[in-house]
Amino acid sequence: MNWIKDRTKRVSMIRTITQLVFLLLIFYISIVAVWKGLLLVVVLGATVCLGRLFCGWACPLGLYLDLTTLIRRALRIDHWSLPRKLNENLHKTRYLIALAITLLVLGGTFSMAADFENFVWLRPPYTPFAFMLEPLQPIVLPWQPPFGALAGLSGVYLTFPYVGEFLLYLHSTSLAFPLAYLFVFAVLAASFKVRRVWCRFCPTGVSAGALNRFRVFSWIPLLRLSKKGEKCTKCGICQRVCPVQVTEVYEKKDGDIHTSMCTVCLRCVEMCPERNCLSLKLAGQTIYKSRSWLDGSSV
Ligand code: SF4
Ligand code: SF4
Ligand code: SF4
Known part of the structure; x- marks a missing residue:
């Protein structure tokens, strides 16, 4: 328990434990099938008051990325820092990605006019909600995800954030699985050298932090x-x-x-x-x- 005494590690360790607890909580919420839209409302609502605390302390994808950093540190391998201009531009690009995804998925949503009366459009994956909630995806599931998993054995399935979207939108092509695997490999490999690499693009993080961009809202975050x-x-x-x-x-x-x-x-x-x-x-x-x-x- 040396980390409790070590002031350079104490908060980081408490944060990792908190992230693991939230992963279990989110896993439980997935099992009891809480409407995912509600989860998004809670996450974004909390962000209005607490800034991107969710990103730092609760997001499962953030935890997976942090774990790759811990492995890299244990192996005593240095990280890469991105050039400042590139990093700032990537952060700005998040807004474009978020907008493009929202328009694309909304386009799909409204093309399903026949299902409006059944409220199908309110449920993932036919809403932007599904994409925005992907970082909350547990990677091990005791049931088969609706659009397929990366692998499965004895009723336990392995998946990763955004894999469901790949398999959903590309399911009719032979490229779906190779691209999904390539995506997972690319994210994990990149995050091994560049800390929290996905968080520099992530549209969920961008929507969570968007309010802070505007001075008029700068008084809102309590934290x-x-x-x-x-x-x-x-x-x-x-x-x-x-x-x-x-x-x-x-x-x-x-x-x-x-x-x-x-x-x-x-x-x-x-x-x-x-x-x-x-x-x-x-x-x-x-x-x-x-x-x-x-x-x-x-x-
Ligand atoms: S540069 Fe940063 S870490 Fe160093 S004293 Fe100032 S605020 Fe603290
Ligand atoms: S930016 Fe996205 S992936 Fe990163 S912690 Fe926030 S929600 Fe999770
Ligand atoms: S994200 Fe960077 S600036 Fe924000 S609390 Fe962590 S170390 Fe500090």
Whole structure:
């Protein structure tokens, strides 16, 4: 239990445990067949108040990506950082991807006019909801997913976020399974070297963070990072440790940090070596702040 004493790992470990608990919870919700639209409303509703806390602490796909990072670290292999301009452009591209997917799926939705009276259009996969909920997909299922699985043995099926969409929309072609496997391999291989790589494109994350983009809504999130400029020594650690390469924490002179890229993982606060320089505030109250972990006597 050394990680409990180690202030550079404590929050990260608690976060991993929380992600695992949420994975089990989401697995249970899948079993009891809660209407998935409700799940999306809860996720996006919570985001309005809490920022992208879901992305940092609960998303199953985020957990799978973080696990590849843990494996890479255990193997002592360095990660790649994307060039800043490319990273920013990828984050912007998320909006286009989200828009394109929404229009495409809505197009499919409205072409099913005959089924409107049966409310088929309200249920996945005929709504954008299905795509937006893909990051919540458990990868092991005790039943066959409706559009197929990557593999199955003795009633246990292996799948991955977005595989259902591949098999649904390409089911009539021989390309469906190869493309689905290629997609999974590409995401996992890329995330092995580039931390949280999918989160830089993800349309679910973009919709969750979209409100933060507009100044008029910037007062809404109750949960936010804040910085005391006079404490910052410009050491750059916060920038280096951020899994999605947010630069605002480093660059901000003072005060609250507004960025839709931040997943509130708290790695920057955990690693900032200056006491009380970075903090997490809930409704204006500090609930977690950086400690001087470099100096054991002052922690
Ligand atoms: S950006 Fe998408 S994949 Fe990443 S944590 Fe958020 S919802 Fe999950
Ligand atoms: S880690 Fe802390 S002290 Fe270092 S640059 Fe970031 S905010 Fe400043
Ligand atoms: S800015 Fe800090 S809290 Fe936000 S994603 Fe980066 S490391 Fe995590």
